[in-house]
Amino acid sequence: MRNRFDRQLQLLEEELTHMGELCEVAIANATNALTEGDLEQAQAVIEADEEIDQLEKEIEGLCMKLLLQQQPVARDLRRISAALKMITDMERIGDQTSDIAEIVISTRRNTPTQLKKLNEMSVAASKMVRDSVTAYVEKDLELARKVMLEDDTVDQYFDEIREELIAFIKEEQGNKGKEIFDLIMIAKYLERIGxxxxxxxxxxxxxxTGSHRSEVV
Amino acid sequence: MRNRFDRQLQLLEEELTHMGELCEVAIANATNALTEGDLEQAQAVIEADEEIDQLEKEIEGLCMKLLLQQQPVARDLRRISAALKMITDMERIGDQTSDIAEIVISTRRNTPTQLKKLNEMSVAASKMVRDSVTAYVEKDLELARKVMLEDDTVDQYFDEIREELIAFIKEEQGNKGKEIFDLIMIAKYLERIGxxxxxxxxxxxxxxTGSHRSEVV
Incomplete structure (x- = not known):
């Protein structure tokens, strides 16, 4: 029984890792679609979001099966409940990459946008996602706490990008306000991913650890 | 058996109606918290979002019970599957009201903001939510289609508000860019509610009708 349970737990970890990888790829592709003005890639991000949604359902099903059939306690129970919560956040990350892709498509942006800071922010947010899932699989408390600290960096990027782009709206003489607002929105979505x-x-x-810092479990 | 099923379907409708009402109240309160600069009311919106999340779980459980125990077919099956999908959208509406409330709190806005158009937009979005749930309960196809058309009005509000506020960013001599950006974000959240x-x-x-216009069911 225990061996079967362990195998199912391992399957759960593999599926979570896969879902995390899909999120990472989606973040990279959404940002790339923006900077390269690649509408096809943007469309692919929206389609990949459906795959992420589907995977959430699958993992949810696996967790429910584990909970009902195995009646786990203590640490095993916490691992499965944590997985159930984590996939909700990953699914939202998928939504946000899809939101970014939709902005790229709706503005029909076909000229590349050079935004060094937005790219850096995207890399930082993506790394947070990867590290958080790795921390789960490796049971690495230190790495989990590093991710929490890293959120300040991503927030900082957002503040800076917003400030710079608002200044840009004020300065530019043309009619680019809407386009620049869209870029701030994209930074906002990356901030939410963090x-x-x-x-x-x-x-x-x-x-x-068995204790949660903010939410009532 | 059929009577019991009918009673459970009625319970489902009542819970959906209740969830819709919570969403409506949240939209009104979030907008009011903004215009009145009422931080306590903003906090209450965030707490109400948890109630909406809770209700989603309850209704989901009820739908699963109905699906498993009653094995419904045709129209009954469609009504229950539709309910399962609707609560996901209502839950997101709750999130968006909470996002609005968080902006109100984070900006510590304690001066009332007069934004006639934003209030009108909020009323229009809220009405869409109410009408869509009423259309479900009353099985009113015409009302459902009216809601879909109404989305253009809400989108129009968003375009106008964004345009006006971007112009405002360009004109104002002070340092209000961030604050004005937040107002555009709030309009964006209302647009998403639509x-x-x-x-x-x-x-x-x-x-x-048994057919869905965009998604693969």
């Missing part, structure tokens, strides 16, 4: 990765890290902390 | 109400209306149409 928030979700932080939530994931908090659930990892809960699964290891 | 999108979710449209999704709900499309699920109502599906539950009545």
């Amino acid at each position: 928030d979700h990765a932080t939530n994931i890290a908090e659930w990892v902390e809960f699964s290891i | 999108d979710h109400a449209t999704n709900i209306a499309e699920w109502v149409e599906f539950s009545i």
Whole structure:
């Protein structure tokens, strides 16, 4: 029984890792679609979001099966409940990459946008997602806490990008306000991705320590 | 058996109506918290979002019970599947009201903001939510289609508000860019609420006609 349970737990970890990888790829592709003005890639991000949604349902089903059939307690129970919460955050990350892709498509942006800072922010947010899922699989409390601290960096990027782009709106003489607002929105979505990765890290902390810092479990 | 099923379907309708009402109240309160600069009311909106999340879980449980115990077919099956989809959109509406409330709190806005158009937009979005849920309960296809058309009005409000506020950013001599950007974000969240109400209306149409206009069911 225990062996079967362990195998199912391992399957759960593999599926979570896969879902995390899909999120990472989606973040990279959405940002790339923006900077390269690649509408096809943007469309692919929206389609990949459906795959992420589907995977959430699958993992949810697996968790429910584990909970009902195995009636786990203590740490196992926490690991499965944490997984159930984590996939909600990952699914939202998928939504946000899809939101970014929709902006790219709706503006029919076919000229590349050079935004060094937005790219850096995207890399930082993506790393938070990867590290939070790795922290779950490796049961690495230190890495989970590193992710929580990293959220400040992503927030900082957002503040700077917003400030710079608002200044740009004020200065530019043309009619680019809407387009620039869209770029701030994209930074906002990346900032939210950082928030979700932080939530994931908090659930990892809960699964290891048994206490959760903000939410009532 | 059929009577019991009918009673459970009625309970489902009542809970959906209740969830819709909570969403409506949240939209009104979030907008009011903004215009009155009422931080306590903003906090209450965030707490009400948790109630909406809770209700989603309850209704989801009820739908699963109905599906498993009653094995419904045809129209009954469509009504229950539609309900399952609708609550996801309502839950997102709750999130968006919470997002608005968080902006009100984070800006510590304690001076009332007079924004006639934003209030009108809020009323229009809220009405879409109410009408979409009413259309489900009353099985009113015409009302569902009216909601879908109404989304254009809400989108129009968003375009106008964004345009006016971007012009305001360009004109104002002070340092209000961030604050004005936040107001555009709030309009964006209201626009998304309209999108979710449209999704709900499309699920109502599906539950009545058996065909869905955009999503693969």
